[in-house]
Amino acid sequence: xxxxxxxxxxxxxxxxxxxxxxxxxxxxxxxxxxxxxxxxxxxxxxxxxxxxxxxxxxxxxxxxxxxxxxxxxxxxxxxxxxxxxxxxxxxxxxxxxxxxxxxxxxxxxxxxxxxxxxxxxxxxxxxxxxxxxxxxxxxxxxxxxxxxxxxxxxxxxxxxxxxxxxxxxxxxxxxxxxxxxxxxxxxxxxxxxxxxxxxxxxxxxxxxxxxxxxxxxxxxxxxxxxxxxxxxxxxxxxxxxxxxxxxxxxxxxxxxxxxxxxxxxxxxxxxxxxxxxxxxxxxxxxxxxxxxxxxxxxxxxxxxxxxxxxxxxxxxxxxxxxxxxxxxxxxxxxxxxxxxxxxxxxxxxxxxxxxxxxxxxxxxxxxxxxxxxxxxxxxxxxxxxxxxxxxxxxxxxxxxxxxxxxxxxxxxxxxxxxxxxxxxxxxxxxxxxxxxxxxxxxxxxxxxxxxxxxxxxxxxxxxxxxxxxxxxxxxxxxxxxxxxxxxxxxxxxxxxxxxxxxxxxxxxx
Numbered sequence: 157x158x159x160x161x162x163x164x165x166x167x168x169x170x171x172x173x174x175x176x177x178x179x180x181x182x183x184x185x186x187x188x189x190x191x192x193x194x195x196x197x198x199x200x201x202x203x204x205x206x207x208x209x210x211x212x213x214x215x216x217x218x219x220x221x222x223x224x225x226x227x228x229x230x231x232x233x234x235x236x237x238x239x240x241x242x243x244x245x246x247x248x249x250x251x252x253x254x255x256x257x258x259x260x261x262x263x264x265x266x267x268x269x270x271x272x273x274x275x276x277x278x279x280x281x282x283x284x285x286x287x288x289x290x291x292x293x294x295x296x297x298x299x300x301x302x303x304x305x306x307x308x309x310x311x312x313x314x315x316x317x318x319x320x321x322x323x324x325x326x327x328x329x330x331x332x333x334x335x336x337x338x339x340x341x342x343x344x345x346x347x348x349x350x351x352x353x354x355x356x357x358x359x360x361x362x363x364x365x366x367x368x369x370x371x372x373x374x375x376x377x378x379x380x381x382x383x384x385x386x387x388x389x390x391x392x393x394x395x396x397x398x399x400x401x402x403x404x405x406x407x408x409x410x411x412x413x414x415x416x417x418x419x420x421x422x423x424x425x426x427x428x429x430x431x432x433x434x435x436x437x438x439x440x441x442x443x444x445x446x447x448x449x450x451x452x453x454x455x456x457x458x459x460x461x462x463x464x465x466x467x468x469x470x471x472x473x474x475x476x477x478x479x480x481x482x483x484x485x486x487x488x489x490x491x492x493x494x495x496x497x498x499x500x501x502x503x504x505x506x507x508x509x510x511x512x513x514x515x516x517x518x519x520x521x522x523x524x525x526x527x528x529x530x531x532x533x534x535x536x537x538x539x540x541x542x543x544x545x546x547x548x549x550x551x552x553x554x555x556x557x558x559x560x561x562x563x564x565x566x567x568x569x570x571x572x573x574x575x576x577x578x579x580x581x582x583x584x585x586x587x588x589x590x591x592x593x594x595x596x597x598x599x600x601x602x603x604x605x606x607x608x609x610x611x612x613x614x615x616x617x618x619x620x621x622x623x624x625x626x627x628x629x630x631x632x633x634x635x636x637x638x639x640x641x642x643x644x645x646x647x648x649x650x651x652x653x654x655x656x657x658x659x660x661x662x663x664x665x
């Protein structure tokens with residue numbers, strides 16, 4: 157982020173790279189992730205206080221291993237910490253030796269620090285080992301099997317250090333303390349990524365981009381990201397230069413559009429509501445493929461939004477893009493695989509001749525909530541579970557129609573209502589119901605039924621990148637199932653999804 161100095165993380169393909177950035181930000185220091193092959197000049201422009209070389213799945217000896225031939229220059233530029241593959245890369249580059257391990261080490265492992273003889277449980281995930289340290293480097297810790305678990309070289313450039321384990325993972329004891337020492341003692345960083353400091357910086361960035369006169373158009377969804385985006389921009393440029401639009405696609409939850417518009421009114425955000433259920437349902441008729449649904453909804457949204465805002469004199473379009481969206485779009489090896497198309501207002505800026513303003517593009521979801529609290533955003537909106545842009549269309553497996561939407565709304569309302577009654581809503585990252593394209597035989601009032609199956613989904617997570625299913629008590633599940641089969645007409649069977657992410661995704665489609 158312009159004008160904020162911090163720790164730069166070079167991504168070599170680790171599944172934990174985002175976690176490194178999050179852990180450093182939790183210390184109150186800005187961190188950013190860039191591809192491993194970013195040029196030295198681009199790195200230097202950022203004036204990094206420190207550099208982290210992330211882990212990765214490769215061996216330094218692989219034919220297409222992600223290597224850098226300028227590590228000497230990087231070490232001269234700033235202190236460097238190599239994690240897992242990053243440690244092996246440093247050892248390999250500076251004259252040490254890396255060899256394949258006889259057996260892969262994965263999971264909790266004990267290590268012993270040489271100074272003080274202190275034992276520690278850490279999280280390992282590697283197939284290669286550093287068998288010989290680089291000349292001048294010191295061994296700092298060894299694993300139970302006797303290989304090097306940590307090394308350091310304080311006299312080469314600004315110094316470099318390597319950890320064969322992952323300090324960013326919660327399973328590593330006192331891992332955050334290790335990162336803290338690197339960030340504050342070695343890199344001499346100062347806190348610059350907290351509360352009001354962050355708000356003031358983002359407001360300044362918005363003003364620089366938008367200028368003193370131009371107006372901004374913002375599509376609100378009722379979600380955390382768009383709500384915080386609009387609130388931040390209003391503080392930056394004033395309510396008179398911000399035009400907010402809310403599109404009711406007809407794919408929202410029970411009375412959601414009405415509740416969201418009321419909440420925005422109470423917040424003082426002047427919002428123009430557009431009701432477009434007919435347009436969306438007409439285009440979605442008989443469409444079953446989830447990717448086609450997403451693309452149709454995205455296209456229709458653009459058409460509806462453009463028609464409704466044609467007379468507005470805005471030069472900028474505000475979008476609640478978050479940091480995971482940004483870094484996931486830049487695969488460290490180039491071409492990435494699309495798991496699901498992200499639903500946003502993509503295509504609008506070019507089509508309408510608007511410039512884009514994305515004040516949250518450097519933030520993770522939990523940081524957006526922290527920012528929203530600092531801005532005084534309505535707590536109910538701020539703490540809402542994430543809701544997908546395509547809405548209930550991707551929670552109905554199969555074609556979308558008005559009847560099935562009503563069935564799903566009823567079941568979803570009951571589930572969320574019970575979570576709130578039992579004070580469980582805030583413990584869960586996201587909860588919802590999926591309507592399956594399956595009918596089963598049931599018995600109601602001594603009569604045979606042949607109706608739909610609903611699946612409950614509830615997960616815990618920090619930012620949605622990984623997630624675990626929530627372990628409800630059986631009594632709670634029985635209560636929800638009983639209410640749904642009694643009150644949501646059209647459903648006679650309820651199941652609970654106990655899949656984690658990975659291997660599953662949070663949403664079914």
